[in-house]
Amino acid sequence: MSSIPQPVQFGEAADQISRSQPAGPCVLVIFGVLGDLAKRLLFPALWNLARERLLPEQFAVVGFGRGDLSQQQFREQIRANLQDADGRRAGGAAEAEWLLSRLSFVQSDFTDADGYQRLAAALREVDQNRATGGNYLFYLATAPEFFLEVTERLGRADLLRQTEGRSRRVVVEKPFGRDLASARQLNRDLLRVAAEEQIYRIDHYLGKETVLNILVLRFANGIFEPVWNRRYIDHVQITVAETLGVEARGGYYDHTGALRDMVPSHLMQVLALTAMEPPSSFSADAVRNEQVKVLHAIPPLGARECGICAVRAQYTGGEVEGVRLRGYREEERVAPGSETETYAAMKLAVDNWRWAGVPFYLRTGKRLAARNTEVVIQFRHAPLTLFRAASVELPSANRLRVRIQPEESISLLFAAKAPGPRVTVRPVEMRFCYRDYFGQAGQTGYETLLYDAMNGDASLFKRGDMIEAGWSVVTPVLEAWESPLSPLCFYPAGSEGPEASNELLKRDGYQWMPLK
Numbered sequence: 001m002s003s004i005p006q007p008v009q010f011g012e013a014a015d016q017i018s019r020s021q022p023a024g025p026c027v028l029v030i031f032g033v034l035g036d037l038a039k040r041l042l043f044p045a046l047w048n049l050a051r052e053r054l055l056p057e058q059f060a061v062v063g064f065g066r067g068d069l070s071q072q073q074f075r076e077q078i079r080a081n082l083q084d085a086d087g088r089r090a091g092g093a094a095e096a097e098w099l100l101s102r103l104s105f106v107q108s109d110f111t112d113a114d115g116y117q118r119l120a121a122a123l124r125e126v127d128q129n130r131a132t133g134g135n136y137l138f139y140l141a142t143a144p145e146f147f148l149e150v151t152e153r154l155g156r157a158d159l160l161r162q163t164e165g166r167s168r169r170v171v172v173e174k175p176f177g178r179d180l181a182s183a184r185q186l187n188r189d190l191l192r193v194a195a196e197e198q199i200y201r202i203d204h205y206l207g208k209e210t211v212l213n214i215l216v217l218r219f220a221n222g223i224f225e226p227v228w229n230r231r232y233i234d235h236v237q238i239t240v241a242e243t244l245g246v247e248a249r250g251g252y253y254d255h256t257g258a259l260r261d262m263v264p265s266h267l268m269q270v271l272a273l274t275a276m277e278p279p280s281s282f283s284a285d286a287v288r289n290e291q292v293k294v295l296h297a298i299p300p301l302g303a304r305e306c307g308i309c310a311v312r313a314q315y316t317g318g319e320v321e322g323v324r325l326r327g328y329r330e331e332e333r334v335a336p337g338s339e340t341e342t343y344a345a346m347k348l349a350v351d352n353w354r355w356a357g358v359p360f361y362l363r364t365g366k367r368l369a370a371r372n373t374e375v376v377i378q379f380r381h382a383p384l385t386l387f388r389a390a391s392v393e394l395p396s397a398n399r400l401r402v403r404i405q406p407e408e409s410i411s412l413l414f415a416a417k418a419p420g421p422r423v424t425v426r427p428v429e430m431r432f433c434y435r436d437y438f439g440q441a442g443q444t445g446y447e448t449l450l451y452d453a454m455n456g457d458a459s460l461f462k463r464g465d466m467i468e469a470g471w472s473v474v475t476p477v478l479e480a481w482e483s484p485l486s487p488l489c490f491y492p493a494g495s496e497g498p499e500a501s502n503e504l505l506k507r508d509g510y511q512w513m514p515l516k
């Protein structure tokens with residue numbers, strides 16, 4: 001009789017650690033602890049981890065920020081944040097208190113050397129009280145201009161030196177650079193202060209279950225991988241669509257735009273997981289090596305190709321369900337004549353044996369008709385001569401749709417005969433929804449990443465060369481778009497996007513999947 005298969009663990013540390021065990025002892029130090037990321041995502045994620053019993057007894061959080069708060073006021077503020085947190089689950093009051101009892105605050109500016117001395121003293125005290133063993137995870141929930149400064153100051157305060165049995169890691173948020181040159185420079189600068197193995201470049205999309213499930217879908221099932229190539233796949237669509245506008249982030253966004261904000265990070269990551277070759281193991285480097293290889297196989301668009309294969313657009317005013325929405329140029333802290341794109345679409349190739357000739361269409365935008373992040377794998381048509389003779393409506397080609405947001409699901413479209421005496425072929429959908437099947441409670445996407453970083457498992461974090469490979473694809477487009485000759489298209493808020501983006505696919509005989 002065959003034995004029951006054991007669950008497979010993802011990541012380098014899988015041999016030693018199972019994701020059902022608490023993380024190893026450590027102190028999490030959050031820089032920018034009073035900011036939006038910490039409030040909406042990091043603390044709720046820690047709370048979720050506490051509820052899942054995935055935080056160890058030897059654990060503490062030290063917040064670093066410039067708010068004028070006593071220890072008690074700091075804890076009260078975090079308690080209030082937890083109560084407001086989006087997607088919070090019922091119950092968990094005891095775990096919230098458990099977490100709050102492990103919090104302390106160091107009040108300092110990021111640029112104040114003395115603050116790092118006080119941090120070092122606070123860490124020594126926590127090590128004594130909580131037996132955290134000198135293991136520190138520094139989370140830079142700061143604006144990007146502080147990534148290097150804080151890391152350098154940590155180095156100068158001797159907080160990054162790893163000795164045997166003591167881990168010192170730095171989690172760096174996105175955006176990592178503004179283009180290829182600045183990303184390279186930041187990598188070089190960080191590597192002067194910390195080793196690559198100490199740097200955890202985060203992309204929170206990688207903590208989403210369905211993003212990881214792309215790997216499991218492809219490599220843990222016998223039926224998909226044989227057809228996952230140019231012989232059977234016609235084209236691929238990757239969408240990250242938001243209904244939100246720029247909200248309070250107009251000042252940041254106007255200097256960034258949709259391409260920089262989303263493509264080198266989230267879209268390239270999803271593309272890499274969709275198109276990469278099977279890694280030789282699930283160790284961090286084996287997986288990341290394959291991701292880099294596939295990103296390197298994308299030929300950068302030349303200046304002329306950018307005019308044909310890339311679309312930039314901005315939303316104008318519109319109306320959704322009777323509510324009038326402002327145009328981008330009317331948003332707060334956006335220049336009235338701004339040329340910044342809030343929508344970007346492009347057609348890319350992956351020039352390797354598996355994907356030659358298969359177009360990858362990418363689009364991302366704000367103020368679109370629906371919130372929708374997904375990968376659509378469009379398979380080739382079956383030979384339909386039989387049905388042509390029967391003069392029935394031709395069925396659609398098979399389509400696999402991996403949804404990442406808002407709900408996490410996977411569906412397969414195929415043809416079925418509709419009941420009745422006549423041969424009528426209809427497309428039908430087979431659908432797996434994560435929540436229905438596993439009853440998964442609301443997660444922020446940061447739980448897995450925090451847990452892995454505490455355990456030193458870097459599989460879901462970006463290596464420096466991955467970041468640079470993503471920017472290599474995007475930078476030529478950014479440069480082409482800087483030309484005054486590069487057209488900016490427009491689309492009404494609440495719509496499916498600009499017509500030029502539809503044209504991009506129509507020219508090849510395709511159309512985007514509707515967002516709704």
Ligand SMILES: NC(=O)c1ccc[n+]([C@@H]2O[C@H](COP(=O)([O-])OP(=O)(O)OC[C@H]3O[C@@H](n4cnc5c(N)ncnc54)[C@H](OP(=O)(O)O)[C@@H]3O)[C@@H](O)[C@H]2O)c1
Nearest residue numbers: 032034035036037065066109110141142143144173174175
């Ligand atoms: N928020 C999100 O949903 C999200 C998602 C993904 C990635 N990120 C990334 O996460 C990082 C943080 O974003 P955020 O939205 O949390 O930003 P934020 O709300 O502006 O928070 C930044 C925090 O840093 C503090 N700060 C700024 N300058 C400081 C200084 N010189 N010394 C000490 N503290 C200082 C701010 O304090 P004051 O309040 O006193 O100014 C604030 O508490 C960014 O890199 C962002 O791109 C954010």
